[in-house]
Amino acid sequence: MIVRSEQDLTDAVLSELAGASDSRFREIMTAAVRHLHAFVREANLTEAEFQQACAAIVALGKATTESHNEVVLAAGSLGISSLVCLLNNGEGGRRATTANLLGPFWRMGSPRTESGGSIVRSPTPGAPIFVTARVTDPQGAPVAGAEVDVWHASPEGLYENQDLRQAQMNLRGKFITDDDGAIRFCSVKPAGYPIPIDGPVGALLRAQGRHNMRPAHLHFLIFKPGYRTQYSQVYSSDDPHLDTDVQFGVTEALVARYVEHRDEPVPWGETAPVWHSLDCTFVVEPGVANLPRPPITAKAR
Numbered sequence: 001m002i003v004r005s006e007q008d009l010t011d012a013v014l015s016e017l018a019g020a021s022d023s024r025f026r027e028i029m030t031a032a033v034r035h036l037h038a039f040v041r042e043a044n045l046t047e048a049e050f051q052q053a054c055a056a057i058v059a060l061g062k063a064t065t066e067s068h069n070e071v072v073l074a075a076g077s078l079g080i081s082s083l084v085c086l087l088n089n090g091e092g093g094r095r096a097t098t099a100n101l102l103g104p105f106w107r108m109g110s111p112r113t114e115s116g117g118s119i120v121r122s123p124t125p126g127a128p129i130f131v132t133a134r135v136t137d138p139q140g141a142p143v144a145g146a147e148v149d150v151w152h153a154s155p156e157g158l159y160e161n162q163d164l165r166q167a168q169m170n171l172r173g174k175f176i177t178d179d180d181g182a183i184r185f186c187s188v189k190p191a192g193y194p195i196p197i198d199g200p201v202g203a204l205l206r207a208q209g210r211h212n213m214r215p216a217h218l219h220f221l222i223f224k225p226g227y228r229t230q231y232s233q234v235y236s237s238d239d240p241h242l243d244t245d246v247q248f249g250v251t252e253a254l255v256a257r258y259v260e261h262r263d264e265p266v267p268w269g270e271t272a273p274v275w276h277s278l279d280c281t282f283v284v285e286p287g288v289a290n291l292p293r294p295p296i297t298a299k300a301r
């Protein structure tokens with residue numbers, strides 16, 4: 001089509017898309033083109049601003065490596081990741097869900113760890129914690145035999161993939177739920193952490209005067225054939241950034257309280273004058289189990 005005016009353009013692109021053989025591709029791209037064209041019109045985007053937007057997308061790709069995913073960080077900082085999560089879980093957003101963001105740091109191949117075992121794999125000073133996580137179906141029945149990946153940041157707020165001092169797979173482990181649908185593990189209490197701001201996401205946050213902190217949390221990924229794979233995060237109720245999470249991830253269903261224990265027997269057999277326990281429950285929905293594409297594949301060099 002030879003374009004006569006800007007008004008022709010959207011129809012021209014959409015009519016070409018109409019020929020795509022994959023119906024879902026056609027549906028997604030048609031919506032994307034309609035909204036992108038509407039966005040350009042609504043924002044009165046100048047040529048300089050368009051070039052700036054293209055440069056920002058290029059910068060997201062260039063800042064992404066095998067141990068860092070700037071694109072996922074950007075999606076979280078704009079609330080896109082949470083929107084996708086909430087629309088795809090809890091019956092299309094109609095009821096509360098324990099599903100949450102996958103985040104940029106899940107790694108495939110976490111070490112299989114026995115129930116009650118520790119995921120501290122190299123010296124990591126911090127407050128000892130003992131976590132019990134339960135998996136149920138929507139009726140509350142335990143889901144046994146589910147694989148549960150666990151990962152979290154250190155008490156300094158760094159994941160092992162970001163920190164050369166931590167061993168490979170430190171603070172990561174894979175557990176299998178028992179007949180009660182439970183896994184148990186010990187670790188050290190994670191801290192909240194700043195997301196990196198040396199790339200385009202940093203510029204995005206500075207332009208809004210936003211801080212770059214995530215509240216302290218534990219990550220979980222629950223996989224069992226017959227159930228939709230669930231990613232989740234459990235947030236510490238005592239964190240000062242619960243209300244202003246830079247990734248918009250905190251939901252009411254996922255704020256949990258660490259209970260302090262003093263001079264009480266330690267569940268994992270060592271001694272500790274003070275330790276904290278945390279209990280949480282995840283509700284998985286029947287469906288197709290699919291592991292996500294790992295956002296990163298290696299530890300930083």
Ligand SMILES: [Fe+2]
Pocket residue numbers: 103105153217219
């Ligand atoms: Fe995280």
